[in-house]
Amino acid sequence: xxxxxxxxxxxxxxTIPVKLYTAxxxxxxxxxxxxxxxxxxxxxxxxxxxxxxxxxxxxxxRGYEVAKGEYVILAPEEIDAVKPExxxxxxxxxxxxxTEIDPIYFEKSYFLxxxxxxxxxxxxxxxxxDETGRIAVARVTIRTRERLATLRTYDGTxxxxxxxxxxxIRSTGGLDLPQGAEQKASSRELQMAEALVQNxxxxxxxxxxxxxxxxALEELIRRRMKGEQRNSRRRRPEPKIVDxxxxxxxxxxxxxxxxxxxRRPRGAGKPRDAAKASDAAKxxxxxxxxxxxxxx
Numbered sequence: 001x002x003x004x005x006x007x008x009x010x011x012x013x014x015t016i017p018v019k020l021y022t023a024x025x026x027x028x029x030x031x032x033x034x035x036x037x038x039x040x041x042x043x044x045x046x047x048x049x050x051x052x053x054x055x056x057x058x059x060x061x062r063g064y065e066v067a068k069g070e071y072v073i074l075a076p077e078e079i080d081a082v083k084p085e086x087x088x089x090x091x092x093x094x095x096x097x098x099t100e101i102d103p104i105y106f107e108k109s110y111f112l113x114x115x116x117x118x119x120x121x122x123x124x125x126x127x128x129x130d131e132t133g134r135i136a137v138a139r140v141t142i143r144t145r146e147r148l149a150t151l152r153t154y155d156g157t158x159x160x161x162x163x164x165x166x167x168x169i170r171s172t173g174g175l176d177l178p179q180g181a182e183q184k185a186s187s188r189e190l191q192m193a194e195a196l197v198q199n200x201x202x203x204x205x206x207x208x209x210x211x212x213x214x215x216a217l218e219e220l221i222r223r224r225m226k227g228e229q230r231n232s233r234r235r236r237p238e239p240k241i242v243d244x245x246x247x248x249x250x251x252x253x254x255x256x257x258x259x260x261x262x263r264r265p266r267g268a269g270k271p272r273d274a275a276k277a278s279d280a281a282k283x284x285x286x287x288x289x290x291x292x293x294x295x296x
Contacts, residue, residue, distance in 0.1 A: 011092035
């Protein structure tokens, strides 16, 4: 991995030099735009809409739109001058419990790695977080943008999780949410829904989940590379809207049937039936004793 940021964790009078690494990567199948007639790559160019001419990077400036077609232009030096102190420091301000932060705030994860001189205080911070059951709330600037973030322990290191600012979380006020007595579920419906939740409850195992669309695309690409054609597959029909109670009952019944199938493996009754057949084939105990006496 390649570090994307070098700086230090700062809390109190303690400074811990660290490096920052991206903790996740996208596995999406990426396509390029090609010219249909010859298969050549399509490139994007920067054109000035007023003069209709191509513009080089040296002739570009940054502008903030304050009204339609009206911009405030800022020079690179002006932007650099207002960069916050956190541009090279992860400034810890508070220590809180993880359950206090709603997951909607979390944005992206990064691994932290201490430098040689920062190993001891780095381990000390990790142990302090583990012992107290807390996470750290901090400020950090990554790629010219100041972000709110948390620090927590993960798999032998610290993870920095960038967060959205409070004013970046949209309100639910604009949603058309169900209201009124007619939208309230009956006690019977609630019981069935709770039973379904209980039947589907378990521990989270990420290995159980797979990106089926990506796998299908990769398989399609492999087939095309071999010169094979793939038959178009019919899409599943959209589920019909049925009575809520009927849908809940059918869901619970399906779960019970699936669990029964898992508990009773295929052919489970054969050994018992075979044992009965074997016992039936054996002569009674009295007959066996009589044969033994005659033989003697």
